[in-house]
Every structure is written in structure tokens, then in C-alpha cells.
Amino acid sequence: MDKKTIVVGGGASGLFFGAAAPVSCGSDILILEKTDKIGTKLLMAGSGHCNLTHAGSIKEFLLCYGKNGSRIRTCLYRHNNLECVRFMEHLGVPCSQREDGKIFPASMDGRDVLKALLKAAAENSVTIRKNAPVKAVRALPKGFEVTVGDGHTGVHTYRHAGKHRTFICENLVIASGGASYPSTGSDGSLSDVLRRDLDIPVNALRPSLAPVYVQNYPFGLLSGISFKTAGLKIYKRDCERVHEASGDLLLTHKNFSGPLMLNNCRYIDTGDKIQLDFIAPHSAADLRSHIKKALKGSSSRTLTSFMAEEYNLPRRFAAAVLEPLELKDKKLSSLSGVQIKAVSEAFAAAEYSVSGLGSFREAMATKGGISLDSVNLSTMESRVYKGLYFIGEVLDIDGDTGGYNLQFAYSSARTALDSIYEKNV
Template sequence: MNADLIIAGAGPAGLFAAIQAAANNENKKIIIMEKNASAGKKLLISGSGQCNLTHAGNIADFFDHYGENYNFLMGPLYTFDNHQLLQFFKDRGIKFRKARGGKIFPESNKASDILNVLLKETKAREIKIIYNTPIENVNYKNKSFEIKSSNKIYTSKYFLLAAGGKSFPKTGSTGDGFQIASSLGHNIIEPQPALAPVIIKDYQFKMLSGISLRNKNISLWRNGNLVKSWNDDLLLTHQGLSGPGIINYSRYMEEGDIIKIKLLKYSREELENNLLKKIEREGKLNLLNLLIKYPLAQRLIEKILEIADIDGSQNAAHLTKQERKEIIEIFLSLEFEIKKLADFNQSMVTKGGIDLSEINPQTMESRIISNFFAAGEVLDIDGDTGGYNLQAAFSTAFLAGAELAQRL
């Protein structure tokens, strides 16, 4: 079967690129090949099914949220920014709300509303989506792409890869796009889980799963050296640590690293003086009842005392100097050793993918093979939580689609 453009993947990047490519090209044949029985399976679970589409504010503030590869996104994000993305959907009847921290969701809280707009637009442009059609291999010869599925061979002058990464493989993201790009001569930066919780070695807080710690100082250490330090929220889980303060920084974490959490906003000297004053005034209280006056969950304090082997039922006045120093040390530097990052089943996005040096950031065209384009998570781009990854997918898809619209 011949086509003018074939796109691999009916996720947000593939669908949006197709819509842009079809502009003023009504007589051009555009086909989207999708391995699943339906489109946008991963989009439908984004934001817990509510679809955190993008983030509010100035697009210039986005670049701090993409790790080391933010430079590549300057062209895509400035060409098609968050306000333009929202306007595209507003023009098609979608209303939005801004949530805590600037996250943008559809007012309906339904990811399906976003997907339905994309599907309606593809249908209006007579873009054909072929479901249940995984790509087995792609060959490039005679300036044309030969794309083979299990029962048919498709040929096209232009080919756009938007097959996603490896995160949430149940949605169909199993790394197929990396294999296709590699077969076409592209270097693949090793795919790894990103935006992932961490599993902690010898974890002792399983029974405290669900306790959240707001705006804590978190630091990452490797071989005794500070790697990075930041402030954010985190969550104790049954296996380790999660929450934005862990997930957004998991791209920097490795097995064996130490995470230190400062539970209280005191210097060591300040906390020691404060604790001594509390003991002086209320030394008849048992130790636990004295310590719960600090803004920490009682169950967490109980666990800390258990780990330190300190009797919380004793009068606070009986606390020894060594015990006091141990409590201060834990409150100011609670340590966890990373056993590993959670796998692709729990990671929100994939770190790694097509080497960005091999893609033109102004058009999303390969620098290695003419007329081969890539967009979305198949590229070596991973952003923080908060709508940054979907924005990157739509922005890179817009550039690819706009370039293809001119060439078709």
C-alpha cells in the first residue's frame, strides 16, 4: 500500500503531527500505524486519567524542567508554546482549569476529552488510522520507506516515528520505536526509567506508607560527595520514596546513592538549643509527647525513636546527651540508600532514546536519513511531572507536522 506519509504511533505526538501535516494537503494520503486496538492509551492514563496537558506561565520557565537536554527544546517550545497548545483545544470546545503549582487540566478532568478532539481532527482530515498493526521492520531504499507489518508492506516517501518510549508497557510503549530508529542507523541513548519512585535498601518505613513530607530539603550523595540538593514534597511508600521531590529528580539517581532528608528547618545548633529549651520547660513529659510538638507525623517520630533504639516513654528530662545528639542527627539528616529505581511499569516516562545530535531541532528531521522524522518520547527527552512531557510531545509533533505540511 502506498502513502504520502506514514506515521508510527497513534499517541498524542503521532496524532498531532498528522493533523498539522494534513493542513492544506487534503489530497495527500496520510496513514497512522498503531499496534494497539485503539489510540492514545497512554494519554488516557496521564495525570491519573485527568490529563495534565501542560503547565501555566511563561514558556521560558519550562527549560528548567527538562534535565540536561533542555537546549534541544528551545526551538519546539518557542515555536509552539503552552498557550498555543491550550488555544488549539479551546478552539475546539475544551475548557481548562489551573491546579496547585500551575498544572493545567481539562475542566472535565477527562483525558478522553483531549483524545477525542485529536481523533475528530484526524477524521475530518481523512487521516487513516490502522489499528492492531505493529511495525516489524522499516527499510529505506530508493529514497522511499518500506514499512512492513505482519501481513502487509507499506511504502511512503516520508516516515514519522512517534512510537513512544518504554514506560507503562501495558499501554503499548515497549521500546519498538528505539529498535526502528536503530535499524535506520540512529544511535539510541540507553533507555532508563524516569519520573520513577525509588526502592530503598533495608527499608524500615513500610508501615508508614502514605505519609507525605511537605517542602523538605532533599540531598543526593554519591561516594560521600554531594550530587544535588533541592526542596520539594515527598512521600513514603511501602517500598521506598516517591512524590515530586523524588520522581522529578530520579533522572540523577543511581543504585547505591544516598538520599538525605532534612525533616526540620533548623541548623544543628538551632535544633539543639530548641530541644534543650523544650526539655527545660517540659521535661516531665515523656519524650514522645515532647517531640510531637515538632511538625512531623507522630508515627514517623515513633519510628525514628525505634530505629535509634531510644525509649519514647521515658521522661524527656532523662534523655542522655548521646541520645539527644542522635535524635538531632536523624531529624536533620534522615538517610536512605537507593537499592534501585522502580522499573518501566512504574516510571512515568523514559529517559534516553534517539540521540538528539542526530535530529534537527527546527524540523524534527533526521540528520542521517532524509524525510525521516521523530517526535515525542522516542527522543532522548524527559521532563518533570506537571505537564512538561506532554507539552514536549505536542511541540515536537507540531514542528514535524509543519515541516511535512510544506513538503507534501
């Protein structure tokens, strides 16, 4: 037996695991990282500021992971956001909470988080090996054989390996992340290895926390305009409404983005229709009656001025919505009933056909991954293989923006650690 526990992946969850390991067990832990860098996404997180978690009741967290949220209740409750903050502060990283509830290291520097986790892992005598891509896994009667490639060759199996080394361990913790930002090393390829070698069920991987592209996107010149509260409704091809939400919407030069789109893209497929309300909470019906009332009084006002002033919209945006209707310079007093209806829908029920989501190069998380059905979510252990654990984004869990993904990386790592520690000590 080389090590009691091997962790595959030196990203956020693998590092939380190593840093939180009991000192008495640390020397039995080996982290294998494919690339020559450790914790790459921790450094990218929150644009370098590292949004570690979110404040507030842990109950509310369950709503921030799509339909799988309630399934990770035990793990989130047991190792919650308060504990995550306490843990970082114990490692010498004071945290601070922003007005919107997001929690960051007080220095606003993700490098401090990474440094502290590496220091703690080293103090626990955890070994980290870089340039160690796991290419194959074999279940033994007790434990696992893990084959590591040389880091420079393509995928090969342990049977046909060129330059490789094998390790034997009792517990194997898979912390290899999702498939977003594949240049970081998290490219989803280990899921294929696990499916091939251990027949582990993997739900199809797709981008999450991604912007949404629509056909004939009309706001290419209005990049940067945002809406504090916009409304979103999602319709499938059969016109069934499957989801609705409201939140911050951002126009970019080629797609709809901002938390409203990023957090809800997990419900959107290519070919769906989305309906946007740029003046939410006001509906198209509200706007219709508002215009009807207003046109009796201020007859000389143009529709662009009316929309910009009454709904606090950027003038350029109001004009861009009215331009294709040829109503940009139209006076309120001269609007027909048909035109009022068209204007109301253009601002409060604008429909777009989805042409696709941002790719894994743009998405900040991954939907899909190791099926939760195959894992005991109170311990993070496989239901089939004793000693095989899954933590972090490799699982079919994707959180909203706001620190929810790093919180899950933390909670799942601690849960697996509890289970292995209790078993081995």
C-alpha cells in the same frame, strides 16, 4: 508512494500530529498503531484527568526536563503551553488550571481530549490503522519502506517476514513513545528496530518518574504520610554530592515516592546514597540548636511530642523515626549531646542506600531514547536521514510530573509538522 507521511505510533504525539495537520495535507498522512487501541496513555494520564500542560512562563519549563531541557528550547518556545491550551480549546476542549499550575481539560476527563484529537484527525482526513506494528524500516534513495507485521506474531525482519505488508513514504515520523507501562504498547522495541535498520543512536532506556527503593525501608506501615517540603541530597559511591532538591515527598508501603522522588530519580542510580530532610527547610544543625534551647524549658515533654508538635509531623512518623534510637518516650530533659545529634540526623539528614528505582511497570516516563545529538531539534528531523522525524517520548527527553511530557509531545509534533508542511506544500 503509499502516503507522503507515515507516523509510527498512535499515542499522544502521533495524535497531536494528526489533529494539527493542515486539512490540505491530512489525506497524505497515515498513522500506524501497533495495538488495537489509540491514545492509551492519554487516557491514563493524570489518573484519567489528563494533565495536559503547566501554567507559567515557558522559560521555567526548560528546568523541568533534567539536563536536556535547554536543548529543546526552540521547540518549546515555538509551540508553547499557551498555544497547547489554545489548540485544545479550538478543538472544543476548554481547559482549567489548578492552584498548583497544572492544566487539565475542564471536564477533568482525558476521554474528552482523546475524542477531540481523533475527531480533528478524522476531519483532516488522516488515516489511522490499528493492529499495525512496525517491525522494520528501510531507507530508500528518496523516502522509506516501512514493514508492518500482522500484530499477532513475534518480531521479524522485512527479509524474514511472515504475514506482513510494506508501505512506502517520503516522510517517516517516529512517535512510538518510551518504554514505561509496556502493556500500553509503548515498550521501546521500535528503538531497537531503528538501531538495527538505520543505525540510529539510542541512549540506554531507564525508568523515569519512578519511585525510589532503599535498603531496609523503615516506613512500610506509614504508607500515605506525605511531607509538603522535604529535602533530598544524592551522593554517588565516591561520596560526591551530585544533586539536591526539595519538594513533596510521599511514603508508600514499599518505597519513597511523590514529586520529589519522581522528578529527581533521573539523577539516582542503584548503589547511590540519598539523604532526606523530613523537616526542611530546617537542617540537622537547626534542629540540634532548637532541641538544646527547648530542653532547658519543657523538660517533661517527650521527644515524640516535641517533634510532632514543633515540626507539624504526624505522631506516628515521629515515633517511627525515634523507635530504632530507643528515644521514642525519652524526656527532652534527659537527652545527652550524642543523642541530640542522632535525633537531628534522623529527622534532617537521614541516609539510605538506594536498592533500585521502580521498574518500567511503575515509571510514568522513560529516560534515554533517540540521542538528541542525532536530531535537528529546530525541525525534529534526523541529522542523517532526510525525511525521518522523531517526536515525543521516543527521544531522550523526560519531563517532570505536572504536564511536561504531554507538552513536549505537543511541541515536538507541531515542530515536525511545521517542517514537513513547509517542505511539501
